[in-house]
Amino acid sequence: MNDPLYLFGLVPADTAIVPAGVGVDGTHPLERLELGDLTAIVSTIPRQEFVGPEAEERLRDLAWVGPRALRHQAVIRDLMDQGPVVPVRFATLFSDAENLRARITRHQAALSAFLERTRDQAEWSVKALHDRKSDLARITERTLAERATELTALAPGRRYFEEQKLRKAVESGLSTTLAEACRWLYERLSETATEACKVRLQAKEQSGLALDMAANWAFLIARSAPDAFKQTVDALSGPGNPGGLQLQMSGPWPPYSFSPRLDES
Known part of the structure; x- marks a missing residue:
């Protein structure tokens, strides 16, 4: 053979x-x-x-x-x-x-x-990153401090129950905030791209990054326009978006994310 x-x-x-x-x-x-x-x-x-x-x-x-x-x-x-x-x-x-x-x-x-x-196009990757553990700790501490007087007045068992409810609410709220921020960012970045698509998220063990990945996107950008796209990414990173997400851009890459699949009928 x-x-x-x-x-x-x-x-x-x-x-x-x-x-x-x-x-x-x-x-x-x-x-x-x-x-x-x-x-x-x-x-x-x-x-x-x-x-x-x-x-x-x-x-x-x-x-x-x-x-x-x-x-x-x-x-x-x-x-x-x-x-x-x-x-x-x-x-x-x-x-x-x-x-x-x-x-x-x-x-x-x-x-x-x-x-x-x-x-005359190339693929550029943009990852939205944050420190989930640190963000949860910071928001949880602030939330518990705001409710400290109310919580202190409760019996120990009831207080523990209410604190756990608040922790879960903080985690849910953070997830909602990040999802909304990611949608907002994707829309803004897509405006400057020829095409855009969402890419599978990776855990830190896979990505090798120190931060958690909230979103992973691919954008098809004209070879003549990477500087303009980078300026947009920089402007939207951190304080430039509702979730304070850090944007990491890399490329240019061959357009893997947009390529037709040969294993499809």
Whole structure:
């Protein structure tokens, strides 16, 4: 059985984009596979690395996945620097060129429209961050202090019950405030973007950030307008929004969050 093809991304066939270097295995070279109006950037991958029970175990090993995922991203960034690209998710494999051709043909219209829509555009990430533990402690302390006279007059058991109710109310109120602030921010930031979408939240253990993530967004921004977008982000960060959320911006990235899914029928 032949080794599968590993797909990195798709580019317009009429561009002179030249993939450089090797694939995620560090051995097989990158190649162009012409598919009519589109060109797939692929490499052969040893079957045993990504297919079978042992491969499934490796794909759960961050030490193994990490350098290969970084190589995957580096290839797509290089393609993006040369022109428009449809970035494909890590570890997207096809049994052979004909299988790949059939899948691309099925999504031809959506892929071509995407390349045209994202020409001269890049994705920028914006995360809304806060210290939930610190915020809860601060608001709870203030709330209990405001009700101190009333609480002190209660019997110990009743006082404990009322304090717990107040703590729960503070937590619920904070969640509502943050949700409203996130909606407000998303609307303001979307006004300066070509497109916008919400991205899955990550816990601090996943994100590596010191603060909690209240929202995670992706914005499609014209390559000529990142400075204007950054100014908007800076102006809305912290005291610039109702929840006092800190905004963290990063990019430019290939437009992963807006790319058509090839695994959809």
